[in-house]
Amino acid sequence: MATLLADELADALRIQKYPLQDRPGLVVLNSTWVPSALAEVAMMPHPQDAKMIAQRVYRLSAAQAIYQATEKYFTLTAIAAGGKKP
Structure with missing residues (x-):
């Protein structure tokens, strides 16, 4: 999802993509x-x-952009789980 x-x-914002940070705490x-x-x-x-x-x-x-990323995430998750595209 973060990726x-x-x-x-x-x-969308035409900005540099910075490395992701893992923030478990x-x-x-x-x-x-x-x-x-x-x-x-x-x-x-x-x-x-x-x-x-x-x-x-x-x-x-x-x-x-946040909406599109969220929609892609749940679409890919559903497909990976054997479901159909929502």
Whole structure:
């Protein structure tokens, strides 16, 4: 799921894809019973990121990329489990 998120966000936002980080101690990721990943689409201390996140089109693009990655993940999971494409 994290790889799909990173790929979709990098493509949609035209940003560099950074290496994924395993964060096993992060409560938001290890206290859930559903697949989870954390996507950071901007870092507020960075002036360029602050400008981008202020733009509605950037936020919509990020949301669309997250949606597409989530849809791909569950489609691939269903197919791998022997089900049909939802």
